[in-house]
């Protein structure tokens with residue numbers, strides 16, 4: 001790909017951990033554009049995420065998501081907020097690590113439920129038994145988020161503070177890389 005490795009910052013994590021919210025703050029802090037993969041998928045498909053799942057199914061959503069991850073990470077100096085399931089594809093994880101500094105956001109079960117319960121935009125969490133759904137999916141997916149360079153429990157933190165934390169960790173890693181390359 002490009003000669004600039006890991007020149008993006010990628011936010012991963014379960015639904016409701018704050019990837020979209022924190023991504024906007026972090027991009028603002030860096031003066032970089034923020035790209036939300038869900039937003040790009042909506043543009044490509046010409047329909048909302050619930051419509052896309054209902055009309056073409058999750059598999060088609062995942063195909064578009066892989067395309068969007070590849071396309072957005074081909075650029076540099078972008079903050080990329082991903083959807084919670086993007087990490088389930090090995091090719092996405094590989095691309096994220098190669099092209100970006102990867103920050104994982106986490107949150108307690110209670111916090112996630114509280115943050116997503118009134119939002120009808122996440123098809124995988126619709127219907128009854130929200131807490132049980134989140135508990136099961138968190139267990140199924142927990143290993144997929146472990147490849148991150150950094151993990152932050154967002155439950156007790158404000159979005160600004162999380163963005164600052166990621167900014168500081170990324171700055172530290174960049175300085176280390178510059179020192180090593182002389």
Ligand SMILES: Nc1ncnc2c1ncn2[C@@H]1O[C@H](COP(=O)(O)OP(=O)(O)O)[C@@H](O)[C@H]1O
Pocket residue numbers: 013014015016017018019020021022115116154157158159162
């Ligand atoms: N650190 C935070 N503290 C309190 N509320 C938050 C925090 N981060 C996100 N939220 C709220 O939680 C909801 C989900 O956030 P969002 O950024 O859409 O998460 P994600 O993109 O990870 O699914 C939104 O209503 C948002 O305002």
Ligand SMILES: O=C(O)C1=C[C@@H](OP(=O)(O)O)[C@@H](O)[C@H](O)C1
Pocket residue numbers: 013014015016019020038049082083084085086121122123124
């Ligand atoms: O975890 C998932 O599988 C999904 C997460 C959503 O994004 P957020 O994590 O931003 O809610 C969105 O991509 C879609 O509803 C599927």
Ligand SMILES: [Mg+2]
Pocket residue numbers: 019020021036038081082083
């Ligand atoms: Mg989001």
